[in-house]
Amino acid sequence: MGQPKQERAVQTRLALMRAAAEVFDECGYTGAGINKILKRAGLTAGALYFHFGSKEGLAKAVMNAQQDTIEPLLDSRGLQRLVDITLVWSHQLAADPLLRAGVELSLGHEKFVDEAPFEGWRELMTGYLREARDLGELREGVDPEVVARFVVGACTGVQLYARQVDGRAGLPRRVTEMWDCLLPGIAAPGTAHTFDTGVARGKRLSRRTGTTGTGAGE
Amino acid sequence: MGQPKQERAVQTRLALMRAAAEVFDECGYTGAGINKILKRAGLTAGALYFHFGSKEGLAKAVMNAQQDTIEPLLDSRGLQRLVDITLVWSHQLAADPLLRAGVELSLGHEKFVDEAPFEGWRELMTGYLREARDLGELREGVDPEVVARFVVGACTGVQLYARQVDGRAGLPRRVTEMWDCLLPGIAAPGTAHTFDTGVARGKRLSRRTGTTGTGAGE
Numbered sequence: 039m040g041q042p043k044q045e046r047a048v049q050t051r052l053a054l055m056r057a058a059a060e061v062f063d064e065c066g067y068t069g070a071g072i073n074k075i076l077k078r079a080g081l082t083a084g085a086l087y088f089h090f091g092s093k094e095g096l097a098k099a100v101m102n103a104q105q106d107t108i109e110p111l112l113d114s115r116g117l118q119r120l121v122d123i124t125l126v127w128s129h130q131l132a133a134d135p136l137l138r139a140g141v142e143l144s145l146g147h148e149k150f151v152d153e154a155p156f157e158g159w160r161e162l163m164t165g166y167l168r169e170a171r172d173l174g175e176l177r178e179g180v181d182p183e184v185v186a187r188f189v190v191g192a193c194t195g196v197q198l199y200a201r202q203v204d205g206r207a208g209l210p211r212r213v214t215e216m217w218d219c220l221l222p223g224i225a226a227p228g229t230a231h232t233f234d235t236g237v238a239r240g241k242r243l244s245r246r247t248g249t250t251g252t253g254a255g256e
Numbered sequence: 257m258g259q260p261k262q263e264r265a266v267q268t269r270l271a272l273m274r275a276a277a278e279v280f281d282e283c284g285y286t287g288a289g290i291n292k293i294l295k296r297a298g299l300t301a302g303a304l305y306f307h308f309g310s311k312e313g314l315a316k317a318v319m320n321a322q323q324d325t326i327e328p329l330l331d332s333r334g335l336q337r338l339v340d341i342t343l344v345w346s347h348q349l350a351a352d353p354l355l356r357a358g359v360e361l362s363l364g365h366e367k368f369v370d371e372a373p374f375e376g377w378r379e380l381m382t383g384y385l386r387e388a389r390d391l392g393e394l395r396e397g398v399d400p401e402v403v404a405r406f407v408v409g410a411c412t413g414v415q416l417y418a419r420q421v422d423g424r425a426g427l428p429r430r431v432t433e434m435w436d437c438l439l440p441g442i443a444a445p446g447t448a449h450t451f452d453t454g455v456a457r458g459k460r461l462s463r464r465t466g467t468t469g470t471g472a473g474e
Contacts (some may be wrong), residue, residue, distance in 0.1 A: 145363065146420055153420040177440065188414065188437045191430065195413020196406065202364055202371040212409065219406045222395065223441025223448075230441075 051089050053079045055103060058096050059139035067097055067143060097143055101155045104140045105162055111246050116170035117225060118233050120163055121217055124193055125240030128213040131197065131206055133244070141197065159190045180224050192216060210237045269307050271297045273321060276314050277357035285315055285361060315361055319373045322358045323380055329464045334388035335443060336451050338381055339435055342411055343458030346431040349415065349424055351462070359415065377408045398442050410434060428455045 057079035061070040072093055076083060090096040107130060112122050130137050144155040160183075167182030176182070196216055200209040217235035225233065275297035279288040290311055294301060308314040325348060330340050348355050362373040378401075385400030394400070414434055418427040435453035443451065 144420075145416065153417075156417050156420055180437075184433045185437055187417075187430065188410070188434055191414035191417040192406070192410040192434075193413065194416055195411065196409035198363065198412055198416070199371075199374050199405075199409040202362075202374055212405070215402045216406055216410075219398075219403055220437060220441060223438055 047089075050081060050085055051099070054081060054086055054089060054096060055100050056136055057081075058093075059100050059136040062097070062100070062139040062143065063135050098152060098154070100136065101140045101143045101152065102158060104137055104144075104155060105158060107134060107137045107140075109162075111243055116166060116173045117175045117221075119166045120170070120189065121221075121233055121235050122239070122243060123163070123166075124189070124213050124216070125210070125235070125237075126243050127193070128197070128210045129240045129244040131209060141194075145194070145198065156190055156194070160186045163189055175226055175229065177224055177226055185224055189220075192220075210240055213240070265307075268299060268303055269317070272299060272304055272307060272314060273318050274354055275299075276311075277318050277354040280315070280318065280357040280361065281353050316370060316372070318354065319358045319361045319370065320376060322355055322362075322373060323376060325352060325355045325358075327380075329461055334384060334391045335393045335439075337384045338388070338407065339439075339451055339453050340457070340461060341381070341384075342407070342431050342434070343428070343453070343455075344461050345411070346415070346428045347458045347462040349427060359412075363412070363416065374408055374412070378404045381407055393444055393447065395442055395444055403442055407438075410438075428458050431458070 054075070058070065058075045061075050061078060065071075065074070070093070072083065072086065075093075075096070076086060079085075086093075086096060090099055104127075108123055108126050111126055112119060114122050127137070131141065132138075140155065144152075146152075163186035164183050167176070167185055170176050171180075171182055193213070193216070196212050197206060197209055200206045200212050214235050214237055217233070221230035221233060221235065272293070276288065276293045279293050279296060283289075283292070288311070290301065290304065293311075293314070294304060297303075304311075304314060308317055322345075326341055326344050329344055330337060332340050345355070349359065350356075358373065362370075364370075381404035382401050385394070385403055388394050389398070389400055411431070411434070414430050415424060415427055418424045418430050432453050432455055435451070439448035439451060439453065
């Protein structure tokens, strides 16, 4: 029995993105030949151009797939959801080439000036922070959009610093430290300790997929 | 009358670092030819190899010159000093090619894996945070080293996000927002508002040099 056409298309897209992510990871964006990506994916150039238009289009899809890798693993809400996103992200970066390639491309090494991945994360986080405010979890006067914008920037830099120091081995610990610094200032007075920011939580949530893979679409 | 030999050496080093910073800014590290740097500096290859050993050595000196650009402009202490470093840094990045090139090289685009600039900032900031603790400015239980490590990472990412969104035009405002998020959690209870985190302060402190130049050594 053949697969429904739509499902096949989703799998083709994902196969191309995963192959591209692996090749970007190994060779960098500039060094990643289209033929190498196609060979890795076991697909034709026609599929690539149909789904992404160009190598740059494929790279942008990889950059923008970050949220789809994380969100399906979580069911918390409000401030704990915000914490969970960063905890799982810090763990999955080591295991998931698609996520890692997305983060690397977002750093703009390849003269891509594309703010879409940053702005996508900011919008997602702003939503959870508004939820947190409605749940009474935020300190009075805290602006969800300001905090979201800061957390996106902070995570970007914390992972970059960790990459330079120890190839990101210490990143989960650093993300926990980030929340140790931040929560007392943004959570309602006296509640910072009620949120679980531990490395163990990130590890546990990341295991929900049962794979070391990309989560999304599996 | 000739200059003392030591002063000439300092000026030669600085001239090479400034020329390199400009050429890195325009062409990237890989694209920056040594001859172009030497022509810009009006110096010979001998001077470059004597002072820095190689183009990579010159690039590392540019990366590690960031603190020398900022510190001479400041005379505050404790937590306000930490804030001031980041305020002035956010302003000077627009005006100072040496600082900008140092930051760009630190991001690791060129496969330099050198944690020295990050660790240098962390050590400097840890010192001021210990001073802040001794002055009674920190909330109980706040670890100076943890906060310093986080602030270095956060600043790195906040500027990267700002670069992608608006070429860093909004960076000073984003640094102020960083402190709005952070200070209530790390300053002694009820004191966060006593520190000046405003964009205007960064602008005023940055003007102390009376130049748009590099500060250090002038």
